[in-house]
Amino acid sequence: MSGYQHAPATRRVLDSLVPVVCPPEAVELGLVADIVDHVGLTMGALPGRFRGGLIMGLRTYDLGALIWPPGRLRPAHRLAPALAARYFDTWLHGPTPIHKQLALGIRQLIALAHYEQPVIQERMGYRPAQWIEQVKRRRLELYADDIERHARSLIEPDPLPGIAPHPRARTRTKGVA
Amino acid sequence: MVANARPALRQDSRPDGVYTRDDHHGDSVLDADVVIVGSGAGGAALAAELAEGGLDVVVLEEGRYWSTRDFTANASQMIRQMYRDGGATMALGSPPVLYQEGRAVGGSTVVNGGMSWRTPEKILDRWWREAGLDGIRAADMEPYFERVERRIHVRTQDPESIGRDNQLLKIGADAKGWKVIPNLRNQVHCPGSNNCAFGCPTGAKQSALVSYVPRALHFGARLYSDVRVERITRSGKRATGVVGHVVRADGGRGHRLTVRAKLVVSACGAIHSPALLDRSGFRSPSGMVGKNLSLHPNVKLVAIFDEDVRGWEGVHQAYQVREFQDEGLLFAAVNIPPSIIAMTTSHTGRELGELMADYDKMVIAGMLCEDTNTGAVRTVAGQPQAFYQLSDFDADKLKRGCALLAEMMFEAGAKRIMLPFALGDHAGELRGPDDVRRIFADPVPKSSMEVVTVHMMGTARMGSDRTRAVTDGFGLVHDVDRLMVCDASLFPTPIGVNPMETIQALATRAAHHVLENPRRFS
Ligand SMILES: Cc1cc2nc3c(=O)[nH]c(=O)nc-3n(C[C@H](O)[C@H](O)[C@H](O)COP(=O)(O)OP(=O)(O)OC[C@H]3O[C@@H](n4cnc5c(N)ncnc54)[C@H](O)[C@@H]3O)c2cc1C
Ligand code: SF4
Secondary structure: OOOOOOOHHHHHHHHHHHHHHOOOHHHHOOOHHHHHHHHHHHHHHOOHHHHHHHHHHHHHHHHHHHHOHHHOOOOHHHOOHHHHHHHHHHHHOOOOHHHHHHHHHHHHHHHHHHHOOHHHHHHHOOOHHHHHHHHHHHHHHHHHHHHHHHHHHOOOOOOOOOOOOOOOOOOOOOOOO | OOEOOOOOOOOOOOOOOEEOHHHOOOOEEEEEEEEEEOOOHHHHHHHHHHHHOOOOEEEEOOOEOOOHHHOOOOHHHHHHHHEHHHHOEEEEOOOOEEEOOEOEOOHHHHOOOOEOOOOOHHHHHHHHHHOOOOOOOHHHHHHHHHHHHHHHOEEOOOHHHOOHHHHHHHHHHHHHOOOEEEOOEEEOOOOOOOOHHHOOOOOOEOOHHHOHHHHHHHOOOEEEOOEEEEEEEEEOOEEEEEEEEEEOOOOOEEEEEEEEEEEEEEOOHHHHHHHHHHHOOOOOOOOOOOOOEEOOOEEEEEEEOOOOOOOOOOOOOOEEEOOOHHHOEEEEEOOOOHHHHHHHOOOOHHHHHHHHOOHHHEEEEEEEEOOOOOEEEEEEOOEEEEEOOOOHHHHHHHHHHHHHHHHHHHHOOOOEEEEEEEEOOEEEEEOOHHHHHHHHHOOOOHHHOOEEEOOOEOOOOEOOOOOOOOEOOOOEEOOOEOEEEOOHHHOOOOOOOOOHHHHHHHHHHHHHHHHHOHHHHO
């Protein structure tokens, strides 16, 4: 991980893109800052040159609105919501593959961040942690013997055919993750 | 510099024999019989077999050591921790292919789906015939497959672990009269937590992390996590060891680690092994290092039902539809968290919200395609970059696969289906079985296909002919002494099924060869 943090200019554009990409609940529930923070975490895990390209692309996207006639000399982060959505669409559908790839990339990062918010998952009834706990317990209740048997087999000698157990073979005891 | 330095171990959750970045207090030098770079499917299996055979084995792994209790359903956190480059690596081409590799102790097996299939007999025959590999046909490989299956506990699922999404897939296939079989997976009573891609939180999946790695450690292997190997050292034509550095918590370069060994093994996976060979200056007379990249291109469609499916409750891929295996197509149900579905659809704003409101009614059906084109991995500024062009033939195959899969899901009761490509100028969406023909009637721009893969193969292929292959049939690099490749790079061709078991069986066979020829490697 790179310890990446958004610069204020990057954050501003991302803030303005959340209402464009996400369903209205993102703004209604006051999630914009959390979503943009999450985008930062993902960007931190991307390859450096990829992240650099994204940051430059976001800057170009922001300033590109200055010469987009309906934008009336305002950068993207200052466009009213309906106009911001239209401007984003112009990138998503061309004019070059680079515009399109950048818009797709941004949309993916923001959509991912939105649906990773615990409050959104809760509203959807998506509670995987509960399910995991439930089945984990049931597995141990039903199958403890088989589980133990296999764990033991993992450290039993089982030399390959024709290979004598080696006199130098050392063993340790604490080995299971 | 300290020979065979045994840094003082902190006694926490780590097993004996695992050393992490916190254990390095300066540059160090180690001696070993064998040094293995990478602890995934190939590296871990080889390490366990060689250690049990009495060799002093050191494994170096760039990723971290995580344990079962670290694995949660927090998908994006798990991806950041355990996938290389946050899971966003791209093979360049039109369309670009997004590929994923695990980077952790246990390699990609920690995040894989656990499908465990033997190499199809016709593929092994082809390798024997076309690559001139002896001792590779089904009968020869049988004991190795059997041994791997014992070690990683390959079984079909307990019935109670199978969720509604997989039942619907089977209902659809049965209704069409298509061949559908229970999947074989490396698991001990997997209860279907559906978290395989983010680490198995129950310990049921027998990834290398909980099978081969503990076994290797038990027989005395030493494993250094958080160490990235930069190059293989050599003396003339002989590989003599490796040099790497500790990866600091912020990703920066830490202390230097040198390992001197009698046998050097690259088990970095099909993207990073050719890059390591290239960085180290090994030039194969075949010119094939990094070439011959196959990907099993993969697409998925989202089928939305009227009923509650709750795809996250139950194992993923309990079945495989094998009706079209001869054409190189396999189908399965693969649940994906909502965040990743949202990421891959073309919807935004209110429309995205409406689509995702049906998340609990979705079945995600995926398809694996045995590809006919090959790409390449080139090294750019020391880093691998993959290039791959999906052939028109394979693109048509993926389209046909989507049509078949859509028919099957409508048969199972789906109300609408989102395709992984556009139809003409519109997002690809089918509203009923009659719509399926649009897949062929409307233009499908290849560049609009959302192709992903997790099966990279073939970039240091085996073969008896040194002018056509990088290694011999045991992974020993032609024209170099004591250098082995032991991972998915070795495949001469794609195999049309999930690759993990093939890699582990080849690693077991390679270990057998080394142990049977002690003089050659002492
Ligand atoms: C999400 C996902 C799902 C999958 N599902 C299945 C499935 O169900 N069934 C199946 O058969 N296959 C599946 N696969 C594929 C399978 O897991 C891989 O093909 C297999 O693990 C590859 O084995 P390998 O030894 O080639 O490499 P890996 O298992 O990827 O291991 C390579 C290791 O080398 C390390 N490494 C790389 N470079 C260096 C370096 N320079 N220094 C130190 N360490 C380095 C990496 O960090 C990594 O840990 C899946 C893969 C993924 C990612
Ligand atoms: S589905 Fe099974 S193997 Fe996969 S993570 Fe859950 S318990 Fe583990």
